[in-house]
Amino acid sequence: MKSRADVVIVGGGISGAAIAYNLAKKGVKHIVVLEKSYQGSGSTGRCGAGIRQQWGTEMNCRLSKLSNEYFEKAKEELEYHGDLEFKQGGYLILASTDSELELFRRNVRLQNKLGIRSQLISNEEAKEIVPFLVTDEIVGATYHEKDGHLNPFTTLDAFVRAAKRMGVTYLTHTEVTKINVQKGRVVGVETTAGNIATDTVVNAAGGYSKVVADLAGVAIPTYSERHQILVTTPINPILKPMVMSFSKNIYTQQVPHGSIIMGRSDASEPRDLNNRSSWQFLDEMAKTVTSLLPPLERVRVVRAWAGQYNLTPDKQPILGEVPDVKGFYLAVGFSGHGFMFAPATGILLSEMILKEKLTIDVSALGLNRFSKGELIIEPSVV
Amino acid sequence: MCKEKRTVACRCEDVTLDEIRDYIGMGYTDLEELKRVLRISMGRCQGKTCLPIVMRELSIATGVPLSEMKPTTFRPPTVGILLGDLAKGGLVHEE
Ligand SMILES: Cc1cc2nc3c(=O)[nH]c(=O)nc-3n(C[C@H](O)[C@H](O)[C@H](O)COP(=O)(O)OP(=O)(O)OC[C@H]3O[C@@H](n4cnc5c(N)ncnc54)[C@H](O)[C@@H]3O)c2cc1C
Secondary structure (H helix, E strand, C coil): CCCECCEEEECCCHHHHHHHHHHHHCCCCCEEEECCCCCCCCHHHHCCCEECCCCCCHHHHHHHHHHHHHHCCHHHHCCCCCCCCCECCCEEEEECCHHHHHHHHHHHHHHHHCCCCCEEECHHHHHHHCCCCCCCCCCEEEEECCCEECCHHHHHHHHHHHHHHCCCEEECCCCEEEEEEECCEEEEEEECCEEEECCCEEECCHHHHHHHHHHCCCCCCCEEEEEEEEEECCCCCCCCCEEEECCCCEEEEECCCCCEEEEECCCCCCCCCCCCCCHHHHHHHHHHHHHHCHHHHHCEEEEEEEEEEEECCCCCCEEEECCCCECEEEEECCCCCHHHHHHHHHHHHHHHHCCCCCCCCCHHHCCHHHHHCCCCCCCCCC | CCCCCCCEEECCCCEEHHHHHHHHHCCCCCHHHHHHHHCCCCCCCCCCCHHHHHHHHHHHHHCCCHHHCCCCCCCCCCCCEEHHHHHHCCCCCCC
């Protein structure tokens, strides 16, 4: 292993891979990405991989818009041999109450102002998009046709392979055990395969973001929560958009492969980094999805699994250098939407590290927003 | 279809032995990663058919003995269950 690097990235998920790729593209020579398990073992390989631009905060809207534009050309840009299974079938987000609809109206206004062409639609219009949708308990919806999905494994693989071609060292089954800091500055990392001297370390450790920040003696306010998801056998295309409801606690989408994936959250989850799935989830998920989309009664569940959401108190990521530790950068706390933000994460972190002008001013997403109490809370999270 | 005999290794996801060998040749030598790019052992049978074949191919290519290889995780439910049956709470399924 290299004993010196310009940048060491802790975590080989989509965030770490996108950051490495962008740095290498800008000419940084010695970049090492360290992944403690296999490629995709973290949240990236466990996620729903939905991409949407319908958000309730300006920052989330901007990050997702930039990322979506990137996804549209990712296969060419990353020169990937395989299929990213990119789909733009839209996201249909359902409102169950008038107050929820009012919130959506505000969200759409914000999105439109930022160039995202989402729209508020009626139940009848929603049924034109998904004819078998049960709208008895729905009062309206929002829709944005550019939202969609990509295969998370191949998308991650595309970033990893492109980064490797440009000289990035991407090591799996190698764990960072310590981040050495001297006089308020990063000087190196210790790993299960030896030490690396470096003055720049990025924490892109997903569900383990807090554990990895601790390795440098830095406290961050992220926490991880188990989220479960299931997939059905592939069937003919019947469901064009992602159907999502915050109040009914469900998101479900048919992916290009034909299978339908669906997930929900559970506020009472223990925060113990457990990745096993439960029967309760299957039971609740089946009830919710079949009451909303009855034809799915006849579809078979193949597998259920779980992964970690790494959350922050305001459900927006933490991006940037730690104020007290020079050279220690955070790309964490994506709160369940780090897959769809990855292109922006890669671009912005590379700009921060190289002290370039930022494509989007994300100074509001720094770690110090928590101590200053400057939180803008994202309301639209499932 | 090509002239040669097309040996299907994963019947659920229709992956051939040649594809598996090609991917191993491209550097996908970690079983977990091979699984995720080719969807082998992610279909209905969760690898009951293909996993031994894939592991044997990996063992031949990498020299790692089969005894040192860990199979992929088997995830619930072990048989495909209709969402409708799950919703009703009745877990009976036809054999
Ligand atoms: C069920 C579920 C559904 C989701 N659905 C969506 C969705 O539809 N859309 C969306 O955008 N997002 C979704 N997400 C969220 C998304 O998966 C994450 O935000 C995203 O994958 C984060 O990527 P990452 O690279 O930051 O982290 P990860 O993919 O978790 O990668 C971090 C890596 O760091 C490694 N690591 C940790 N500690 C160390 C160490 N000490 N040394 C070396 N390596 C280490 C881990 O092994 C891990 O592989 C979902 C998540 C879950 C669980």
